[in-house]
Amino acid sequence: MPDEKITLEVMRYHPEKDEQPSFQTYEVPFREDWVVLDALNWIKDEVDGTLTFRWSCRMGVCGSCGMMVNGTPKLTCAAFLRDYYPKPIRVEPLANFPIERDLVVVLDDFMAKLSAVKPYLIRKPGEERSLDDGEYRQSPAELARYKQFSMCINCMLCYAACPVMGLEPEFVGPAAIALAMRYNLDSRDQGAEERKDVIFTHDAIWNCTYVGECSVVCPKHVDPAGAIQQAKVAAAVDYYTSFLTPWKK
Amino acid sequence: MLIVGGGGAGLRAAIAVAELNPQLSVAMVSKVYPMRSHTVSAEGGAAAVIKPNDSLADHIDDTITGSDWLADQDVVEAFVHEAPREMIQLEHWGCPWSRDPDGSVAVRPFGGMKIERTWFAADKTGFHMLHALFQTSLKYQPITRYDEWFATRLLVDENRCQGVTAIELRTGQMRAITAKAVIICTGGGGRVFPFTTNAAIKTGDGMALAYRAGVPLKDMEFVQYHPTGLPGTGILITEAARGEGGILVNKDGYRYLQDYDIGQPLDVHDPNHPQKRTMELGPRDKLSQCFIKEREKGRTIQGTYGDYVLLDVRHLGEAKINKKIPFVRELAKNYVGIDPVHQPIPVRPVVHYMMGGIHTDIQGATPLSGLFAAGECACVSINGANRLGSNSLTELLVFGARAGLAAAQFALDHPSVNASALEAQANDEEARVAGQFIRKLEGKERIAKIRSEMTLTMEEGAGIYRTEVSLKSTCDKLAELRDRFQDIVLDDHSLSFNTELTAALELDYMLDVAQSVAHSALERKESRGAHQRTDHPKRDDQNYLKHSLAYHTDGAPRVEYLDVVITKWPPGERVYGR
Numbered sequence: 001m002p003d004e005k006i007t008l009e010v011m012r013y014h015p016e017k018d019e020q021p022s023f024q025t026y027e028v029p030f031r032e033d034w035v036v037l038d039a040l041n042w043i044k045d046e047v048d049g050t051l052t053f054r055w056s057c058r059m060g061v062c063g064s065c066g067m068m069v070n071g072t073p074k075l076t077c078a079a080f081l082r083d084y085y086p087k088p089i090r091v092e093p094l095a096n097f098p099i100e101r102d103l104v105v106v107l108d109d110f111m112a113k114l115s116a117v118k119p120y121l122i123r124k125p126g127e128e129r130s131l132d133d134g135e136y137r138q139s140p141a142e143l144a145r146y147k148q149f150s151m152c153i154n155c156m157l158c159y160a161a162c163p164v165m166g167l168e169p170e171f172v173g174p175a176a177i178a179l180a181m182r183y184n185l186d187s188r189d190q191g192a193e194e195r196k197d198v199i200f201t202h203d204a205i206w207n208c209t210y211v212g213e214c215s216v217v218c219p220k221h222v223d224p225a226g227a228i229q230q231a232k233v234a235a236a237v238d239y240y241t242s243f244l245t246p247w248k249k
Numbered sequence: 250m251l252i253v254g255g256g257g258a259g260l261r262a263a264i265a266v267a268e269l270n271p272q273l274s275v276a277m278v279s280k281v282y283p284m285r286s287h288t289v290s291a292e293g294g295a296a297a298v299i300k301p302n303d304s305l306a307d308h309i310d311d312t313i314t315g316s317d318w319l320a321d322q323d324v325v326e327a328f329v330h331e332a333p334r335e336m337i338q339l340e341h342w343g344c345p346w347s348r349d350p351d352g353s354v355a356v357r358p359f360g361g362m363k364i365e366r367t368w369f370a371a372d373k374t375g376f377h378m379l380h381a382l383f384q385t386s387l388k389y390q391p392i393t394r395y396d397e398w399f400a401t402r403l404l405v406d407e408n409r410c411q412g413v414t415a416i417e418l419r420t421g422q423m424r425a426i427t428a429k430a431v432i433i434c435t436g437g438g439g440r441v442f443p444f445t446t447n448a449a450i451k452t453g454d455g456m457a458l459a460y461r462a463g464v465p466l467k468d469m470e471f472v473q474y475h476p477t478g479l480p481g482t483g484i485l486i487t488e489a490a491r492g493e494g495g496i497l498v499n500k501d502g503y504r505y506l507q508d509y510d511i512g513q514p515l516d517v518h519d520p521n522h523p524q525k526r527t528m529e530l531g532p533r534d535k536l537s538q539c540f541i542k543e544r545e546k547g548r549t550i551q552g553t554y555g556d557y558v559l560l561d562v563r564h565l566g567e568a569k570i571n572k573k574i575p576f577v578r579e580l581a582k583n584y585v586g587i588d589p590v591h592q593p594i595p596v597r598p599v600v601h602y603m604m605g606g607i608h609t610d611i612q613g614a615t616p617l618s619g620l621f622a623a624g625e626c627a628c629v630s631i632n633g634a635n636r637l638g639s640n641s642l643t644e645l646l647v648f649g650a651r652a653g654l655a656a657a658q659f660a661l662d663h664p665s666v667n668a669s670a671l672e673a674q675a676n677d678e679e680a681r682v683a684g685q686f687i688r689k690l691e692g693k694e695r696i697a698k699i700r701s702e703m704t705l706t707m708e709e710g711a712g713i714y715r716t717e718v719s720l721k722s723t724c725d726k727l728a729e730l731r732d733r734f735q736d737i738v739l740d741d742h743s744l745s746f747n748t749e750l751t752a753a754l755e756l757d758y759m760l761d762v763a764q765s766v767a768h769s770a771l772e773r774k775e776s777r778g779a780h781q782r783t784d785h786p787k788r789d790d791q792n793y794l795k796h797s798l799a800y801h802t803d804g805a806p807r808v809e810y811l812d813v814v815i816t817k818w819p820p821g822e823r824v825y826g827r
Contacts, residue, residue, distance in 0.1 A: 015745050033481065033553075045697035049740030049749040054281075057448040059484045059580060061376055062285045078583055100419060101746040107282065111396075119384040121343040128341075135299075135340040137352030143345060150345050150377065154284050179384075186343065 004030040006081055007088035008039055010051065013099050021099065023090075024048075030085055036076040037065050040091070040103075053103035060219060063153035066160070067103050068092040073157035073217045094160040096169075110156055113172050116198050117180035122191025142187040149182035149227050151220045158214035158224050164207045172204040174214035174224030181227040184234070192234075200235045208232075250660050251412060251428030252653075253400050253455055255279030256286030257375070257642065258624025259434035260382040261649030266657045267389035273657055276426055278395040278415050280450065280751065283383045287436050287448045288645065291375020292487035292576060293359060294367035295642035297332035300356055303364045305329050312640060313818050315361045315532050316633025317778035318794065319468065321814035324611050328631045328640075328647050335646040336368055344381040345370050357573075358492045359638045361532035361825070363525050365492075367639040372487050372576040378642060395426070399751050400454065402678045403431065403462045403620065404671045410462065410620035411666040414678040418751070421744025423682065425675035427668060429660035430619050432652050433459060433607060434645075437625040438762040440755075442600035442712075443704035444554075446478050446485035452755035453762035455626040459607045460761055464615045465798035465809070467628040469605035469762070470770035471779045473636055474713055476536035478599030481554035484584055486577055486596055488638045491529040493573050494522060495562040497536070498593070499548040505558070506531065509539045512826020517564045527826040534635040534779040535825065537598035541713050552595065559593035566590075598713060602641060604632040604779065605769070608798060608811075613652025619659060623652035630796065633813075634778020686753050692738030696752050699730050699737070703756075703763055706730075711767045716784045720771040724805065727764050734760060765799040765806050772808040773797060790820050 005027045013021035026047060028039040037055055044051050055065040058077040065076045070090050081089070097105035123129075129136060158174035159165050165173055180199045184192040199205055208228045215225040250266055252259045255277050263275045279286070298308050308329045313320055340346055340354065347355045347369050358365040370377035386392055397418040404412040404425060412427035438453025439445035460466050476497070477486040491497075496517060499505045504514045512527030523530050540558060543549055549556035562570060562577070567590045570578055581587045581594045606628035613621045613629065623629075624645040631644060710723025734757065741749040775789035776782050795810040 014743065016743055044749070045695075049696070049752075050743075052746050052748050054285075056281060056285050056450045057287065057290050058482065059290060060583065061373070061576075062281075062287075062289050062448060064281065064285045104746055107396075111282070114384075115387050118387075120388050121341070121385075131334055131337050131341070135337050135346075135354050138348055139352045140348050140350065142352075143348055147345060150380075151373075153289075153376070154282075183343070186345075188341075188343065 006030040006085050009088055009090045011092040012102055015101055030081055032082055034081045036069055036079045039081060052101045061153055063155035066094050066155040066157050068095055073160035075155060075219050094156055096160050096165040113176040117176050118191060118195050119179045119183060121189050122194055124190045136188045138187050146182050146185035149178045149222060152178055152222045153220055157217045161213040161217040163211055168207055171207045177205060177231055178222055178224040178227035181231055199231055205231050250275045250430055250656060251426055252277045252432045252434055253413060254434035255283030256434060256436055257288035257379055257382060258645035258649035260386050261646050262432050262434060262623060262653030263392050264386055265650040265653030267391045269654060269657050271391055273391060273660060275392045276395060277392060278398045278400055278426060280399045282396045284380060286379060287451055288375045288379040290448060291642055292372045292485060293489035294357060294369035294374045294639045295336060296366050296639040297336040297368060297643055298366055299333055299354060303366050307363050308366060311362045312631060312637055314823055315635055315637040317635055317823055318820040319633030319777060319813055320631050322816040322818055323814050324629055325631050327611060331647045332643045339378060339381060342381050342385040344377050347371055357489060358525055358530060360488050360530045361526060361637045372489050372574045375642060400458060401682060401754060403458050404674050405462050406667045406670040409618040411671055414675045418746050421747055423679040425671050427666045427671050429663050429666060430656040432621040432656050433626055434624045435626045437603045438759060439600045441759045441763040442707050444483045445600040446475055446483050452759050454758045456606055457758035457761040459615060460801045462617055464617050465608045465800050466765045467605055467608040467796050467798055468630060469765040469799055470773050470797060471604035471634050472600060472766060473533055473602040473604060473779050474537035474598040475533055475601035476540060476598050477560050477596040479585055480552050480557045480595055480597050482584055483599040484580055486560060486594060490560060490562055490574050490577050494565055495560055496529055498559050498561055499543055500550045505543050506539055511535055531825045532635055533638060537713055538781060540598050557595040557597040560596045561593040562589050602636055604636050612655035613648055614655055621652040621656045623648040634780060686739055686750050687742055689738060692736045694733050694737045696756055699734055700756050703730055707763055711770050714781050714783050715770055720767055723767045724771060727767055731760055768806045769797045769799050769808055
């Protein structure tokens with residue numbers, strides 16, 4: 001049906017002109033194999049070049065195109081129009097982030113939080129492996145312990161879904177904690193102690209009420225809620241062992 | 250030190266500099282946050298010799314044969330020798346490589362290789378490599394990132410590159426970023442074609458920046474089509490699907506590759522299937538060419554987005570598909586509504602990679618003093634006329650590191666920059682961008698229209714098979730589009746996050762890249778690797794065992810030639826499957 005249309009209600013905000021965000025409505029051709037991102041690109045190419053959004057890989061791996069689609073955080077490259085048609089689709093920038101322009105949000109705080117958890121392999125001084133000694137051995141089972149948490153594409157949908165983020169912006173947040181756990185659980189890493197301060201403070205994991213929305217919206221099945229839960233258990237064990245075995249400190 | 254581009258090559262270069270000399274500050278300018286870079290989309294793996302049954306000699310031989318003898322052999326040798334160390338380095342930086350039961354790194358077979366030597370992280374190898382590099386880079390204080398800054402021009406004074414001008418997207422302000430040495434790591438330009446695995450950001454920016462500054466683009470006529478992209482979107486279905494045993498069939502369910510001199514099939518349950526360098530594990534250029542011949546015979550399947558064939562992995566079974574190629578299943582399910590466990594996947598050749606790029610030497614240095622390049626934007630050259638699958642991820646490590654070290658040394662040897670001259674150039678550049686785009690209110694051309702005409706003419710005239718007639722027609726069309734580009738007008742005349750402006754600048758870059766591809770292809774009157782001329786169907790070593798060098802001029806590019814470095818491997822017949 002070449003003439004079918006679908007309505008997109010898109011949030012617009014221009015920092016140079018607008019006091020408040022508003023909504024603009026566009027009629028877009030409805031195609032069975034189009035995703036919301038295709039519709040936005042059609043608008044930008046054909047109708048309104050001022051519409052502003054991020055995108056790149058359009059295959060769900062670069063993490064750029066996360067937006068609120070009818071109130072739910074989605075990768076717009078993987079949200080098909082046919083799943084909403086014939087009802088209108090409301091597209092907004094990711095919740096819980098400041099808006100830069102239209103559908104583009106400010107990432108500064110997210111990037112700082114990612115950095116804060118020291119997301120890299122840490123070895124104790126003198127225990128770094130030399131390149132001449134080849135790779136670290138890591139069994140498939142050891143790999144499996146952290147693999148899931150290594151799948152995060154930093155799309156930030158979990159931050160948009162997280163009820164704690166909305167109330168307490170200081171919260172390190174689901175993706176950053178999952179990333180910290182990705183390294184803590186890696187058999188090659190010895191840095192859990194160094195990451196403790198960032199993820200075990202009040203601001204971090206104790207804020208999480210285990211609503212689990214982060215894991216529901218995650219497009220890569222990373223299960224950040226599971227990571228937070230594991231971190232809580234590790235923290236509790238750590239707390240008790242510090243009394244029972246003080247010589248280990 | 251300044252690095253333009255925050256993908257695999259840029260990050261590797263930045264870390265190399267930071268580790269070499271913590272006194273050197275490294276600025277990294279990228280139009281996207283580094284983890285959005287297109288390295289993220291690479292799937293299958295990265296080649297390096299690690300297993301006892303493999304040898305450096307075999308990796309060298311496979312690479313040179315794959316290149317149809319157009320790779321520089323000294324560079325290939327250096328690449329193959331340094332590859333294992335670089336890959337181990339990445340392992341030490343946390344990359345979650347898939348493992349054998351004994352805990353060592355696992356390898357898988359890939360097209361055009363005699364022995365399995367492709368390291369992989371399931372089928373998200375590029376994603377894991379990029380994130381490991383990016384996360385590791387956060388350790389290094391000397392690296393300062395300029396995320397979402399869009400480079401518009403190289404600053405050159407007294408024949409030495411000393412920085413770039415770049416637009417900070419958030420504010421729309423243009424700034425000069427000066428540096429003692431500059432490395433371009435901006436990746437490829439597959440977006441000049443309509444069907445491509447390349448992400449939206451792959452618009453050849455760095456190639457065009459260097460080209461406009463007088464640096465030649467080398468071997469641009471060699472554009473790799475990956476034989477298995479999804480029709481329409483061009484989304485990549487990794488070669489690993491075939492490395493694990495997937496087969497290609499035509500509309501009759503027939504394994505058509507056996508008709509094209511790349512070997513005979515074994516039953517999919519035969520323990521020796523898939524055979525290396527045979528049938529589905531032939532090289533990409535040949536497999537893509539087979540598709541076109543099969544289409545001419547009317548044995549492909551017609552679809553909304555052109556003809557396609559089928560990639561069948563059903564015989565691998567659900568468990569193996571989930572373990573080895575889970576992303577293939579996810580992509581097929583999400584984007585074509587097909588579960589590869591139960592149905593074959595529709596695929597067609599799509600533009601994937603540019604063998605050509607900014608002319609560099611073995612250290613990554615370009616002919617312009619102070620300017621270096623690495624990764625897909627560069628042509629160093631190890632890929633020649635056809636890149637072997639899984640060499641490019643390794644390439645960005647080996648030559649990212651090399652370029653980083655060479656540029657760092659250059660920066661130490663050239664401590665000063667001419668700030669006032671550069672500032673004047675930056676002011677000129679600001680005026681150009683404002684006058685040509687932001688403040689310009691008159692014009693009748695739209696970006697999308699010119700862009701789409703450009704991609705169509707590239708596919709029609711400079712695709713898998715080319716002729717003098719088709720290429721001349723494409724060259725003419727591109728000249729017309731160049732003219733019409735002057736008449737472009739934007740809807741968006743504001744400063745903050747003006748993505749219509751960046752789309753216009755990207756189109757400007759792409760027109761340069763497209764012209765260099767088409768004109769280099771027109772001049773090369775032979776067939777070699779990915780460059781197939783039906784009017785000159787044979788390889789011609791007498792006249793064309795040479796790199797092409799396309800120079801920017803006010804009109805059509807000027808094409809010159811440079812001898813290929815041949816050391817120990819004299820050109821021979823390129824044989825697969827026998």
